[in-house]
Amino acid sequence: MLPITQLDLAPITRHLRAMFGSRLLLAAVHHLNVFEELKGGPLSVTELRNQLQLAERSAMVLFPALCAMELLRFDESGQLALTELGHYLTQTQTPNLTGYTGLEKDDPGVLEMAIRLRNDGPLQAPEGISFVKEGEGPSPMDDPELSRKFTLGLAGRARHLSPIAAANLSKREGHLLDVAGGTGFYTYEWLLANPTSTATLFDRPAVLAVAVELLEEFVQSGRPGAAGVKERVTFMPGDMLTDDIPQTDILLAASLFHDWPTSTCQHLAHRFAAALRPGGELWVHDAFLDDDLSGPLAVTDYSAQLFWNTLGRCYSRAEYRSWLAEAGLEPTATNIPTQMDYGLIWAVKPA
Numbered sequence: 001m002l003p004i005t006q007l008d009l010a011p012i013t014r015h016l017r018a019m020f021g022s023r024l025l026l027a028a029v030h031h032l033n034v035f036e037e038l039k040g041g042p043l044s045v046t047e048l049r050n051q052l053q054l055a056e057r058s059a060m061v062l063f064p065a066l067c068a069m070e071l072l073r074f075d076e077s078g079q080l081a082l083t084e085l086g087h088y089l090t091q092t093q094t095p096n097l098t099g100y101t102g103l104e105k106d107d108p109g110v111l112e113m114a115i116r117l118r119n120d121g122p123l124q125a126p127e128g129i130s131f132v133k134e135g136e137g138p139s140p141m142d143d144p145e146l147s148r149k150f151t152l153g154l155a156g157r158a159r160h161l162s163p164i165a166a167a168n169l170s171k172r173e174g175h176l177l178d179v180a181g182g183t184g185f186y187t188y189e190w191l192l193a194n195p196t197s198t199a200t201l202f203d204r205p206a207v208l209a210v211a212v213e214l215l216e217e218f219v220q221s222g223r224p225g226a227a228g229v230k231e232r233v234t235f236m237p238g239d240m241l242t243d244d245i246p247q248t249d250i251l252l253a254a255s256l257f258h259d260w261p262t263s264t265c266q267h268l269a270h271r272f273a274a275a276l277r278p279g280g281e282l283w284v285h286d287a288f289l290d291d292d293l294s295g296p297l298a299v300t301d302y303s304a305q306l307f308w309n310t311l312g313r314c315y316s317r318a319e320y321r322s323w324l325a326e327a328g329l330e331p332t333a334t335n336i337p338t339q340m341d342y343g344l345i346w347a348v349k350p351a
């Protein structure tokens, strides 16, 4: 691993994502009455979900967040219980803070979060869901203006994280497939670090139109070796859920799975595993929940942001590794932190 000398921008993304965590907290206290439900004693995840009428995704965003906030905890038998702090959000505790937190309970973001938690997403999404193309429905990623806005919106993050990811991904002669690669920066940086390798950037056509422009900017940057990257990149428009995925030695899924529900993640893991040559590697760059699903706070806040904007949430490394193993890959035990609360994990296809 190369030394990372760049400043970690996590303080900025943590404050950005904290807004969604705040909405979760106030929706839980004042609209879902989570703390009143648990006042009588611990409940299993399923019992609490049933009492609150929450879908699996809503529950798996909300409960880890309240644990990370130290308001709930998993007890010795795996049930969810109020912590000492959590009791101060029940009305029978004297004193309690529900009057004080209640001053913000009608904030529009809080009201909408309560709706989305109950509905497992927005009631209506006429333009489709951010970053998601699924089936025949409309997708912002197929609209020229919206896909440009979303793709360029991710460009700064990708520019910052991609050199760190490239320094940690395997160095090898061969082919990288960057699925749902967006701006393409992860591809361009990896090719710069692997001067005899080739790569394919796979995404929606309107996104790739932006990526082509960004590649041009990259090759003209004057960085040593950047000019030679252009001829080694292939742009492949398609739908990763249904179209053929080309064979590759390394497949990168950066900020990809977190846009999708669990069943789609499992489907994608199988498709990606099938695209790997024997000995090939599947790398996931994402923000991971702890395996016990009780934090960290930066990632539960991020999970709330993804819950708001996409069909997905943050998952634990254990969840990823179980999908990768079910798909016939051998997950390694390596956890590589990058920056901004992201990290890398990877699995290998048996030779």
Ligand SMILES: C[S@@+](CC[C@H](N)C(=O)[O-])C[C@H]1O[C@@H](n2cnc3c(N)ncnc32)[C@H](O)[C@@H]1O
Binding pocket: 131, 132, 133, 134, 141, 154, 158, 179, 180, 181, 182, 183, 202, 203, 204, 207, 238, 239, 240, 241, 253, 254, 255, 256, 259
């Ligand atoms: C959150 S972005 C991640 C982009 C990039 N990997 C990064 O980390 O900056 C998700 C990407 O998935 C792409 N995407 C969504 N649905 C897709 C589909 N069905 N087939 C191919 N790409 C898809 C979007 O167009 C978008 O570029």
